[in-house]
Amino acid sequence: MTRNDQLSRLLPQRFANGTQIRRFAKPCPRCGGTVEARDMEGQMMMLDQKLFLAAHAACPHCDHRFGVACAITADKRVHRVRLPMWLYKLWMKSNARRGVTIVPADPQWQGEEDDAPPPVPSIADAELSFDDAIVGRFQGEAIPEACEWQGRRYRFERVVQPGLPAQCAAHEILVRAHLVYALEDAPQPA
Ligand SMILES: [Zn+2]
Numbered sequence: 001m002t003r004n005d006q007l008s009r010l011l012p013q014r015f016a017n018g019t020q021i022r023r024f025a026k027p028c029p030r031c032g033g034t035v036e037a038r039d040m041e042g043q044m045m046m047l048d049q050k051l052f053l054a055a056h057a058a059c060p061h062c063d064h065r066f067g068v069a070c071a072i073t074a075d076k077r078v079h080r081v082r083l084p085m086w087l088y089k090l091w092m093k094s095n096a097r098r099g100v101t102i103v104p105a106d107p108q109w110q111g112e113e114d115d116a117p118p119p120v121p122s123i124a125d126a127e128l129s130f131d132d133a134i135v136g137r138f139q140g141e142a143i144p145e146a147c148e149w150q151g152r153r154y155r156f157e158r159v160v161q162p163g164l165p166a167q168c169a170a171h172e173i174l175v176r177a178h179l180v181y182a183l184e185d186a187p188q189p190a
Contacts, residue, residue: 004056007037010044013051015074021051026068033061040068045092049074052081054089083159086136091158120168122177123149138178147181149173154181 012022024037035057042055051072058065069081069088081088130144137143138159146155160166160178168174171183 004041004043007040007042007044007053007055011037013044013046015046015049015051017049017074019074019076021072021076024053024072026057028057028059028061028064029066030064031059031062033059035059042068043089043092045096047095052092054081054085054092084138087138087159090135094157120166120174122166122174125176128175141176143179146184147175149181153184155184156180157182 007024011024012020014020024040025034026040027033028035039060040055040057042053045052053068053070053072055068056065057068067085069083069085071079071081073079083091127149129148131146133145134142135145135156143156143159146153148154154173157172157180160174160180166174166178166180168180169182173181173183175181
C-alpha cells in the first residue's frame, strides 16, 4: 500500500454493491488535455465503501505534473480531498497499517445536519502532555506525534477540516480544535 504503482494497474476496483471503477482520468490543469490512470503513479485504497486515491500525474500532452487527491463513492462520483498531499498520504498509510476505517471530514460525505453527531469539544492543552516528536505541520502548527491524557497514551490520527464539526470515535480525542488523536491501546476493529 505504501509503494507507488501506475494507477491503471490498480484498476478495476469493485465496490460491495458491484459497481466497478474501470478507468479514471483527470483534465490537466494546464492544457486541459485528458490525463489517464496510466499517466498517474500513486496509491488506491478501498475503505468504508469509498475508493481513496492519492497520485502524482504527468500530463502526456504538455508534461505538466500535478497531484491528484480524491475519493470515489459507489455512485461513481469523485470527491475532492481537501487535505495537503503529505497529510493525505500519511492518513492513507496509517489506515493501511492499522486497518481502521475512518473517513476525513468532508461536507460531501456527511449526511444532513440533523443526522450528524454533535460536535466534539477539544480537550484543553493544560490537561495534555505532548511528545516532542512531531509528524508534520498543519496550518503552520506543529503536530505532536503522540500525547497523554488522563494517564493514557494517544497517537495522532488525522486532521479535522477547519470550519466543520469534528467527529470522533469512542477511542479518540480532539485536540486544539482540529487534531484527532486515537487511544494507543484501543481494540482494533475486526
Ligand atoms: Zn497538459
